[in-house]
Amino acid sequence: MPRITTESLLQMYRAMLETLGPSRWWPAQSPFEVAVGVILTQNTTWGNVEKAIANLREHDLLTPGRMATVTDEELERHIQPSGFYRQKTRNLRAFLNFLDEADGFDFIGLERWETPELRDRLLKVKGIGPETADSILLYALGRPVFVVDAYTARICHRHGLVPEDVGYDELQALFTDRLPEDAVLFNEYHALLVRVGKDWCRKKKPLCAACPLNGMGLEPAWSVLDR
DNA sequence: CTCCTGTACT
DNA sequence: AGTACCGGAG
Numbered sequence: 001m002p003r004i005t006t007e008s009l010l011q012m013y014r015a016m017l018e019t020l021g022p023s024r025w026w027p028a029q030s031p032f033e034v035a036v037g038v039i040l041t042q043n044t045t046w047g048n049v050e051k052a053i054a055n056l057r058e059h060d061l062l063t064p065g066r067m068a069t070v071t072d073e074e075l076e077r078h079i080q081p082s083g084f085y086r087q088k089t090r091n092l093r094a095f096l097n098f099l100d101e102a103d104g105f106d107f108i109g110l111e112r113w114e115t116p117e118l119r120d121r122l123l124k125v126k127g128i129g130p131e132t133a134d135s136i137l138l139y140a141l142g143r144p145v146f147v148v149d150a151y152t153a154r155i156c157h158r159h160g161l162v163p164e165d166v167g168y169d170e171l172q173a174l175f176t177d178r179l180p181e182d183a184v185l186f187n188e189y190h191a192l193l194v195r196v197g198k199d200w201c202r203k204k205k206p207l208c209a210a211c212p213l214n215g216m217g218l219e220p221a222w223s224v225l226d227r
Numbered sequence: 228c229t230c231c232t233g234t235a236c237t
Numbered sequence: 238a239g240t241a242c243c244g245g246a247g
């Protein structure tokens with residue numbers, strides 16, 4: 001395994017930022033809307049989530065208090081285009097209950113918890129796993145938490161930085177152990193990795209020659225391991 | 228490991 | 238038609 005340094009991670013960051021420009025994440029009008037988008041986008045393309053969000057906005061359901069008033073059937077209908085709509089309705093309901101019990105639907109009231117405790121509490125909510133919890137912490141609450149995902153794993157694995165079956169915490173530590181604890185940096189870094197993962201470091205037929213991360217002196221491990 | 232689900236892309 | 242999608246639960 002190659003030695004990974006702070007400078008090499010920052011070099012990757014700069015390469016992506018220079019090529020792609022800033023990402024302006026998370027696209028939403030409130031912290032609650034961010035959290036809803038985070039939950040809806042689990043294993044789902046963002047375009048489908050946008051349709052669901054648009055439905056919710058049309059019906060003025062993008063606040064915890066308003067969303068809590070509708071039935072499961074109505075919520076299912078609105079978020080249907082984002083897929084997994086029965087599960088996600090349960091997940092949204094569980095998150096609403098969490099907000100209600102935590103702070104009476106005042107999303108900003110979550111500020112009273114330090115990040116590690118708030119993360120533990122989020123992870124106890126059914127439907128909220130590590131990536132969803134961290135995305136809410138970073139993109140809804142501005143906490144300096146580095147979000148990793150399948151794209152991050154794929155990109156890092158193909159550059160020989162981690163094994164293919166790297167776990168969430170281990171992959172996250174790769175970045176948090178070496179980068180300054182900066183929410184603005186973490187926000188943009190994850191956004192850039194997702195964009196690279198979608199458009200260049202694709203699962204099949206990766207476009208390595210045109211990739212923003214091409215020619216960084218990293219080992220293209222994928223080329224000899226799989227296809 | 229399988230299931231969950233709709234949509235868009237190849 | 239097959240595949241992939243800003244995962245998580247059982």
